[in-house]
Amino acid sequence: MAVQIIDRRLAGRNKSVGNRERFIRRYKQQIAESVRRAVAQRDIRNIEQAESISIPQKSIREPVFRHGPGGIRDTVHPGNADYVRGDRIARPPEGGSGQGGQASDGGEGEDDFTFTLTKEEFMQLFFEDLALPHLLRTHIGDNPQWKSRRAGYSQDGTPHNLAVLRTMRGALGRRIALTKADQRESQALQAQLEALRAAGDGASEAAAGLERQIDALRQRMGRVPFLDPIDLRFRARTQVPVPNSQAVMFCVMDVSGSMDQARKDLAKRFFILLYLFLTRHYETIDIVFIRHHTQAAEVSEDEFFHSTESGGTVVSSALALLGDIVRARYPAQDWNIYVAQASDGDNFSNDSGNCRDLLADRILPLVRYFAYVQVAEEEQNLWEEYSQLLPLYPHFAMRKVAQPGDIYPVFRELFKKEGVQV
Numbered sequence: 001m002a003v004q005i006i007d008r009r010l011a012g013r014n015k016s017v018g019n020r021e022r023f024i025r026r027y028k029q030q031i032a033e034s035v036r037r038a039v040a041q042r043d044i045r046n047i048e049q050a051e052s053i054s055i056p057q058k059s060i061r062e063p064v065f066r067h068g069p070g071g072i073r074d075t076v077h078p079g080n081a082d083y084v085r086g087d088r089i090a091r092p093p094e095g096g097s098g099q100g101g102q103a104s105d106g107g108e109g110e111d112d113f114t115f116t117l118t119k120e121e122f123m124q125l126f127f128e129d130l131a132l133p134h135l136l137r138t139h140i141g142d143n144p145q146w147k148s149r150r151a152g153y154s155q156d157g158t159p160h161n162l163a164v165l166r167t168m169r170g171a172l173g174r175r176i177a178l179t180k181a182d183q184r185e186s187q188a189l190q191a192q193l194e195a196l197r198a199a200g201d202g203a204s205e206a207a208a209g210l211e212r213q214i215d216a217l218r219q220r221m222g223r224v225p226f227l228d229p230i231d232l233r234f235r236a237r238t239q240v241p242v243p244n245s246q247a248v249m250f251c252v253m254d255v256s257g258s259m260d261q262a263r264k265d266l267a268k269r270f271f272i273l274l275y276l277f278l279t280r281h282y283e284t285i286d287i288v289f290i291r292h293h294t295q296a297a298e299v300s301e302d303e304f305f306h307s308t309e310s311g312g313t314v315v316s317s318a319l320a321l322l323g324d325i326v327r328a329r330y331p332a333q334d335w336n337i338y339v340a341q342a343s344d345g346d347n348f349s350n351d352s353g354n355c356r357d358l359l360a361d362r363i364l365p366l367v368r369y370f371a372y373v374q375v376a377e378e379e380q381n382l383w384e385e386y387s388q389l390l391p392l393y394p395h396f397a398m399r400k401v402a403q404p405g406d407i408y409p410v411f412r413e414l415f416k417k418e419g420v421q422v
Contacts, residue, residue: 148237157234171231179221186217246284247336247368249275250322251304254343256293256313263375266401267342270373273411274340282336288325292318298325315347315382316354323362332366339363339370345380356385364393371414372398 024031083089153166193210196202251271255264279285289304290296296318322339330337347355364370370393372386377400389396399410 147240149240151236151238153233154236155230155232155234157236161234161236163233163235166233167227167231170233171227174228174231175224175226178224182217182221186214186221189214189217245282245336246286246334247278247282247338248286248288248330249278250288250290250325250337250339252290252292252318252322252339252341253304254293254313254315254318254346255291256346258313258344258346259375263344266375266404266407267373269404269407270342270401270411271340273407274338274371277411278338286330286335290318290321290325292321296321313343313347314351315343316351316358319355319358319363323358326363326366337367339367341370341372342375343372343382344376345374345378345382347380347382349381352381352385355382356388359386359389359396360392364389364396368395370396372396373410374398374400375402376400377402 153163189210193202193207193214196204196207196210201207253259253264253267253271259267275285275287287301289299289301291299291304292313292315294312294314294317298321318341326332326337359370374383383398386398390398397414399414401407401410
């Protein structure tokens, strides 16, 4: 049986959705490379915007047949004042195409094809080879979403849900059931009448009686309605619970005096990337901001990104607060918990061991993924303590970021698909 698929998605003016998708599939490698170049030049806060990218025209040329050098060809040239009949015209040098290209100051020319990616297309290519590693979603049973689903037919409903075929089928079956006996009797009487007419008694009183009986049966069958209210069938729908998934993202950042503005900016960019990535995998995303120096506090997004602090560093205060919030508001059996911690690695010397114990005992058993990003090259005591957890917990990762250009490569390394080389 042949299946015909009709694409009814709305396309923009003078655009074809099908042609656009074929173009992206065909030149996916060139477009993905342009997306990577655009990411390097774009501010992370504007990463969700659409993008106009350029593809070298030589990458989208179709193969064509051309005449090679040699051979004898007859050509007709228009007349001009420089040549007369009998003049010999030199052959143009080999390799000359006769067409100009776009000049450049580097001595090479290149014609570019400009193509505008929508926001959705850009983000799809941006995160295409990334995935949540080693993880499955936690589906929520207590707070399900509801989805409308077909539930057979009912005798009550609105006109636009009328099932015409099912209604007509029921009406036909009802008429057959109510008139079958009358039709059978009418056919028997008609056979008797035909027999009397064949015997020459068509005008007798017996024949007239048969005709009256046949007419009465036909009138009774005619009173059976073509469509009765009991025939109506409507497509029924019911609401069924659909398990949904939701996640919470904890952003933990050191705002002590050793974290200058440049390091804070690196951390903020990583948090924004992680948030955008999680929104592509979960219907509901909660985000919790925790800042700390010697003390930790849950703050608003604006305060997290813009207010300034100073003082020493006690990282365990933030981890203890994180554990309390998880147990109070985000039980692990109902929420997919992700944590991103950013710090320069500086910590009170006697506190780093407490941080390792807090992670191992209270936090890592509950979270889906914990990513620690150190925005400094120097390895300090916090890095050394965290490193002891790497072989024990596959969902714990730590990387270093020293400059803005390192953020996206580190992010891709943390969340690359299994078996994909980054």
